[in-house]
Amino acid sequence: MTESTRPEARVPRGFVDRRARDLAAERAILDAVSEIYERYGFERLETGAFEYADALGKFLPDADRPNEGVFALQDDDEQWMALRYDLTAPLARFAAQTWETLPKPFRRYAYGPVWRNEKPGPGRFREFTQCDADTVGSARPEADAEIIAMAVEGLQAAGLPAGSAVLKINNRKLLDGLFDAHGVADPKQRLTALRAMDKYDRLGLDGVRELLGKGRLDESGDYTKGAELASPAIVAVESFLAAAGSPDLSRADVVAALANLGLGEKGAEALTELSQIDAALTAMGVAQDAARIDPTVVRGLEYYTGAVFEAELLLATTDEKGQPMRFGSVGGGGRYDDLVARFTGERTPATGFSFGVSRLAAALRAAGRDLSAQVRGPVVVIAFDQARMADYFKVAEELRSAGVAAEVYLGQSGMKAQMKYADRRLSPAAVIVGEDELAAGTVTIKDLDLGRALSAKVTDNAEWREQRPGQQTVLRAELVATVRKILDQAS
Template sequence: MSDLLEIRPEARKARGLVDRRGRDLITERRIITAVADMYERWGFEPLDTPAFEYADALGKFLPDADRPNEGVFAFQDDDEQWLAMRYDLTAPLARFAAEHWQTLAKPYRRYAFGPVWRNEKPGPGRFREFLQCDADTVGSDRPEADAEIIAMAVEGLTAAGVPQRGAVIKINTRKLLNGLLDRSGVSEASQRLAVLRAIDKLDRLGPDGVRDLLGKGRLDDSGAFTKGADLSGEQIGAVMTFLTASTAGRSSALGVLAEVVGGSTEGDQGLEELARIDAALSGLGVSEDQALFDPSVVRGLEYYTGAVFEAELILRGPVESLRLGSIGGGGRYDDLVARFTGERTPATGFSFGVSRLAVALQAMDAGLAAVRGPVVVVAFDEAAMPEYFAVAAQLRQAGIPAEVYLGRSGLKAQMKYADRRMSPAAILIGEDEIKAGTVTIKDLDLGRELAAGSDLQTWKAERPGQQTVPRDQMVEAVRAIVSATP
């Protein structure tokens, strides 16, 4: 046994994973609760699918060697079939819809939330495990279904705590880009891909950088040269006009886009889809600064079959805007269920990146309340422990979080413990209080405010830092501290 005790593993977590506690977890829980409540108001039902699926059902990074370890975490079951941790919540939905299609009310409207895992190289803001919260409509090919998903994304951001006008949903459709390239005579697959990659760099490189990448190529500051799409001047002009449509409102953007994609089959289809989305969004009360058409959004255009949308957070300050990037996105994916059924099944959805949104809200200081600990009942005397527990139980029955200190430290350490827990108050019950049927309440919130140097003399007069009250008045006195704000 003594030899085993010498075997001490290093306390470390795996790369790309994070420990979350306190404020992080409570923020994530509030986001999920608020967004889930909103989804249900819109008529979406919850669905929970397993954390792992058969690898071939996920339909991504399938095994072509000994194990499917590119992009997913996978293992082989005892029946020698490969299982993989889900990398999103949409692929399991497609499997579920195909498996239960005959018994589902259609269109099938579901929401889901939970962790997903990606076996990718971790980096800043890029984790291997994170939370998502999705809503999807399966079985409707109407553009209005896309508009509804977009409107819910707008409402969900507000429900999650994003300040008014603190986010925007950018909308595009792959049909517009296909129409632009068709009308411009760009038919070679590699050239079309180069155009797509150039457009995707608009935010980072700006219009001049994109124009270089659409032409011969671009030399960056390090001296590295990136080969361009080699478009003609006329073709580059058409693409750049296409990209400037995002500066106009939704209705005006449609007119700009019609000039460069109109007349092509897919372009006209895309314009019609966006026009119907615009009309539905207007009917739903979604303003043009909450959701706009932006042809530079190219997320997953090889995966999505129609409209795509991306949520971007923007912290507006008095001098400049701080862009915190994408915290969610989605689009129309009409081919996913067909992998199982062989029949095209229209579907559209949106996914909130809950973990990233929580981090962004904290960075934006978006009115998030600090995580407060419980009221701490100080333990002076082991013989009085039953009395301490009775006091804590009385507070909890009144809806006030409370605990009895269960360490073995003295008063000073117990008060330090309560302060580290961000407790609003501490209850002190000594021999005198027990005999008199009273409790002494120390206002820790006030103590923290005064320690920070705040001028709270008036407030202090109304909320004394320490008070002794009869036991039957304890709950109301503590509630006044817990609910009060300076």
Template sequence: MTETKQNAPSRPLARSPRGFIDRRADALLAERSVVEKVLRVYETWGYERLETPSFEYADALGKFLPDQDRPNEGVFALEDDDGQWMSLRYDLTAPLARFAAQNWDSLPKPFRRCAAGPVWRNEKPGPGRYREFWQCDADCVGSARPEADAEAIAMGAAAVEAAGVPRGLYVVNVSNRKLLDGLLAKIGVDVADTTTRLGVLRAVDKLDRLGPEGVELLLGAGRKDESGDFTKGAGLGANAIGQVMAFTSTRKATRLETLAALEAVVGDTALGAEGVAELGAIDATLRALDVFEDRAFFDPAIVRGLEYYTGPVFEAELLTETLDEKGNKVRFGSIGSGGRYDDLVMRFRGERAPATGFSLGVSRLVAALSASGRPPEAAQGPVVILALDSEAMAGYMQMAGELRAAGIAAEVYLGSSGMKAQMKYADRRKAPVVVMEGSQEREAGKVTLKDLNLGAQLAQSIVSNEAWRRERPAQVEVPRTQLVQAVQDMLKP
């Protein structure tokens, strides 16, 4: 009895979860290449590598989580068999705070650590915005000196350049949360009114994306986006909104001029004066490190939306433009950020442990480099040995073994197609070299090597198929005993 469509077993639809993507060799190599370059920069500044688990107990992530029974808004959480909630890490900073508190007595202080790995956010995905992505962080725990913040800024700039962004095509914008806190006190917002304070911080943080009009709406009653979703605002009055917007416009032509403007706006408040003084010390240190306005600038509009920042904050911005799917010019914007978070370790220890750091968004940076025409190095596939004679498979396998023993990635074609399809397979595998041995070559003790990389370059100057066949570019015949040496010579840069 044949199975009908009605009672046929249903098949799952092959699909990726929203906000998650598959990465093949090129993308993986690009990301890992950036990660290693950036980590090497961090290490040259004295930062120690550290790897923490992907999962943390939900209470260790602290203020990221909503106050409800199942803490799964913003993070991906599950309940352990002992009734404790665990969450995939939201970033690499909260796990560092837990690690530092857990190992405080044995750590050198300040404790400098660097780390790289995936993080997960249970947020609405969008173009270029994923629920899983890589970060590469460096943090200094145990120093309250503004020089530590300046070091993070200078090191972040060096990391961006090492990743492949030329000087002049990025800038690290720097501010201090104390400046805005001083302004809020000046306009009558109680420091204990965390709802209003955070509403203002998050609104100003969206200035580059929503523009002044959008931020003014979020400072007031609220804003409805294109989808119809409404975001409640901070609830400020018109006069207070005007003062906040004026504060975001104090950026001047130089860091020193910006400091003078800030002194005039918030220098008469205790917190504002403290913030200006800290930026002044940061400026002096940056100049000592030869980091000038072309690499780091003071921009009071930078506040960062995350709640744990307590002082200086900074954001690395990519200045190059690219085209979106509609052909419009767009900027990638932020590719890294950081700041001071003196209260994060205190959640565990009950006493302040000053800390500051910089985080580079690896996945976003790689996407930006590719879109702007400067992609990281592409992955190269293995040498492919064609299977032209099914009875000679043992010999083909031996060739692959000899190449691998010499440190060369190699594989034998294991399908059942003919030579044309095998060459197409090698091309799709991005093989740099193809090895061919038919019966005549085997009898003569020779193999034919085809340099696919050189062949692709030469093909651009070949004007006809006849010339191609006559010149047989990038193809050589060598003794079988010289296979490894000949392939090594072809692979030399």
């Protein structure tokens, strides 16, 4: 190929290449969370990457725009199918298709990549890994509570210590009751008001008040048209948002405060459900500061039908430049009782929680808890002489047989470059088997972790060479035990 016909090596926009350390961090999260979900009695379900496009619900492409929002293609039978946008739509399809054979309620968890044909941006990718847990077939508020308790425990197992995240709980029926009680009947007006309330954390009460009224002009000069609610309705929304009060309020205290607002029949129904969720959470030992009721939470404006919840990161986080940043939500969920009905025509209650695995890994990294830092490379056996390659492979195989990851260096470089290679692999140790070692029945082992630590303290090159930090020569029979000791010290 000529230079003019060579393709440019590039990754498509919105997609990323991930090396072993990033993948290992995500795998550690998934392994830890899976153990929690299975302990709660949830079974793992894996569905295919593609679904028929009409199974994707509100993300169904328009007839003349089959790739809008999803990556779709036409099968040989001229049916449109698309890469899954999330893990919930495939669950709804699976439940509807196999409902007669499933244990009911059906409790499942799933994880895997999802794809979105949207404009990529910082931290916004077209492919990423999600992890979901859902209960289909139970209308009990206790099912919501169990999902919340499991989310709290799962996030802690993934690496967020107790007190570093909070599950905020609300109920969409409270919002419906609020609007019903104050004559806000227009669906578009309600939707605009809900979007305004969703900005409470970012804009505060003053900003929300403007968006509930005529509108708001932000600092950039952009104007957002408001919901144009009547003054009594705006005051009622403000009182509703203020009911969250101090984070120190118990779940029962918040329910009591909301009960004084007069939220009509739907609101009363929601408060009963929230009280039942509180009782179940208390019974399961979920602390008040780990999961609290917060009426400012607004999620899935056209999707959720009852309880909603959102996991907010409380840890101090910094960006790549070391500047403080607010990370915000690391997961969320709620009750969606209308999704399976798209296939069956019968309302089927369902509730679930979902988090982005890459986003959670990024949150841990931003909080200084990078799981990828725990990923180590293999022990590297240094290769000096082509004629001795069989001896080097015997050393590597001895380590592998003992359960230690090991490799023989297969490049063409000398000793210095091989040691640099081992360092870049984050190898815990390098094994040297030269002519002297072979003759004496010994091996020389360099503890690379110790060498890295000591190198920061020794400033004189001559002293460094004299001390030979982290290096020892042992009998060949002691190879495995010596390497294991290094590995144990590093763990």
